[in-house]
Amino acid sequence: MVVEVTIMQKQVTIIGSGIVGAVTAYYLSADPTLSVTLYDEGIGQATKNAAGIIFPWLSKRRNKRWYQLAKAGAALYPEIVADTQMGYSVYQQAGTVVTRENPDDLQALYDLALERRKTAPQMGNVEKLSAAEVQDKIPLLTAPQPGVFVSGGARVDGDKFAHNLLKYAEKRNLVRHKGKVRLGDQGQLLTVNGQQAYDTLILAVGAWLKPLLLPMKIVADVRPQKGQLIEMQLPETWGDDVPVLMPEGERDFIPFTRNKLVVGATHENDQGYDLQASDLVENDLFASGYKLDSRLRKDQITQVKVGTRAYTRDFAPFFGPLPDNPHILVASGLGSSGLTTGPMIGKLLADYVRTGKHDWDNYQLPVENYLTPAD
Ligand SMILES: Cc1cc2nc3c(=O)[nH]c(=O)nc-3n(C[C@H](O)[C@H](O)[C@H](O)COP(=O)(O)OP(=O)(O)OC[C@H]3O[C@@H](n4cnc5c(N)ncnc54)[C@H](O)[C@@H]3O)c2cc1C
CATH class of the missing domain: 3.30.9.10 (D-Amino Acid Oxidase, subunit A, domain 2)
Known part of the structure; x- marks a missing residue:
């Protein structure tokens, strides 16, 4: 007798296919217990239009956490590029x-x-x-x-880099959809195909985090x-x-x-x-x-x-679960060095989804600094 065992896959949904969304999807695709879906409306994306300089070490910025994050992001590129066999026209x-x-x-x-x-x-x-x-x-x-x-x-071609990672993830557990999503007041995910369920929702929406979170009465310090x-x-x-x-x-x-x-x-x-x-x-x-x-x-x-x-007001990126909702993660504020910090942020978010643990004090101030309740 053959006994079929169905393993319940956890549904992770990512919004945004820039560097953060793409790297997160890439790392999550290594986990067969997850079903990963990504939505993107593809407008104004910073990653596609970036210059592509990966050079954090001589920055005059005094923010030590940012420097640790940027240093770690720069160090991650050779690893990802080797694992996915990307060529010189993408990263060199x-x-x-x-x-x-x-x-x-x-x-x-x-x-x-x-x-x-x-x-x-x-x-x-x-x-x-x-x-x-x-x-x-x-x-x-x-x-x-x-x-x-x-x-x-x-130097990195951000567009090709993110595209390659998403293609890689699609061969494993990623399903992609085009289109703009909205959130309901309780964090419901509203797409062109109606409301979608999720176990974890990752908002890797760059400059659009503030309008996206407003229905939840959260104001993100993102400009x-x-x-x-x-x-x-x-x-x-x-x-x-x-x-x-x-x-x-x-x-x-x-x-x-x-x-x-x-x-x-x-x-x-x-x-x-x-x-x-x-x-x-x-x-x-x-x-x-x-x-x-x-x-x-x-x-x-x-x-x-x-x-x-x-x-953000202190020009630092932030990422992690919403203070009052551990099922919704955010990442934004990457500024002019987001192709450098982005890979590490994506990896840290993916690690958190898989383990439920994080130790990010070296890399950022708590997300509460960037998210406040709307009046
Ligand atoms: C001109 C320029 C030059 C740059 N040069 C460099 C550089 O040399 N080195 C460096 O390290 N960094 C550079 N950067 C910065 C870097 O590109 C960004 O910080 C980084 O790409 C941000 O990535 P992200 O994933 O957070 O956001 P994005 O890449 O902006 O991705 C967010 C995605 O989310 C989608 N989205 C938003 N809202 C919704 C919604 N409601 N529904 C569906 N989809 C949604 C958007 O359409 C977008 O595709 C540059 C940026 C620019 C613009």
């Missing part, structure tokens, strides 16, 4: 050059890099370079400056920030090993594989959820790139990308 540790004109500033930056490397071995080699040596590494430059090179710096960058297609091609440039006083300059150059990005706090590309900003971004490579031409711009970041 080609290094990062940070330039400083003044010799004292350059020395201070170099000393800081050596100091930070003591607790961040993934930084790899740290070198002080002359302007000529910087140009050797980044042949595109016509006006190089001296700088510090850190070999562990990376939208518009970000724009330009993508250019250049006539010459280059190898996979050209580093990212973070020039002093100019926009970042990111040579992706072959002949795609990205220059960006802006941080516009007064534009709400606007997704219109602006000619003024396009000109400004181009002018910044042109100062570094005077051979650039405007007609090489292939697109202006616009995304909406989420930021």
Whole structure:
């Protein structure tokens, strides 16, 4: 006699397919006791429109928790990329050059890099370079400056990275739906197909957490920030090993594989959820790139990308269960470094769903700091 045993799968539903939703789905897909569903309306996503610089170590930010989170996120990329066999066009540790004109500033930056490397071995080699040596590494430059090179710096195509993780998860236990969801006052999940049940709901909705939580009478301290960058297609091609440039006083300059150059990005706090590309900003971004490579031409711009970041009053991300509802988890406020912190946040959320335990004090203030009851 064959006895069939039915194992009740736990239903985990994720809203949002940016870096947080995608990484969470990826880790949860390793667990056959879970059934995972993801909804996304796909508008304004920051992850798709990001510059892709993974370089937290020389940040001037004083928030130690943020630094631990960003450091851990940067360290997670090589692991995920190797496990899922993503190629150089998605993620590459080609290094990062940070330039400083003044010799004292350059020395201070170099000393800081050596100091930070003591607790961040993934930084790899740290070198002080002359302007000529910087140009050797980044042949595109016509006006190089001296700088510090850190070999562990990376660039990632956020769109491809998240897409690949979701495809990977779909081969296991993930089912995806398109469309906007809403919440009822008790946290009911309302989709285009009606109300859906869940055991755990993960709101990885970036800049849209505040409107989503309002029906539950919770105010999230999350504000939208518009970000724009330009993508250019250049006539010459280059190898996979050209580093990212973070020039002093100019926009970042990111040579992706072959002949795609990205220059960006802006941080516009007064534009709400606007997704219109602006000619003024396009000109400004181009002018910044042109100062570094005077051979650039405007007609090489292939697109202006616009995304909406989420930021909080202290510019720190937050994540975890709602104070009064352990079945609903949130993550938001990743700001301008969300591709760096996002992988670690996704992993921590997935670990929590699977174990019911967390120890996040090293990485963030309690979520209560960012969620308050509405009057
Ligand atoms: C121009 C620009 C440049 C950047 N450059 C960098 C960089 O170089 N390095 C770095 O580390 N970070 C960078 N960032 C920041 C980074 O991209 C973000 O912090 C990060 O991607 C946020 O990820 P997320 O998953 O929280 O949100 P998102 O990627 O915004 O994803 C949220 C998703 O949820 C969906 N959603 C929202 N509400 C609903 C709803 N009600 N129903 C269904 N779906 C919903 C949205 O449509 C969206 O697809 C940049 C961002 C921008 C805009």
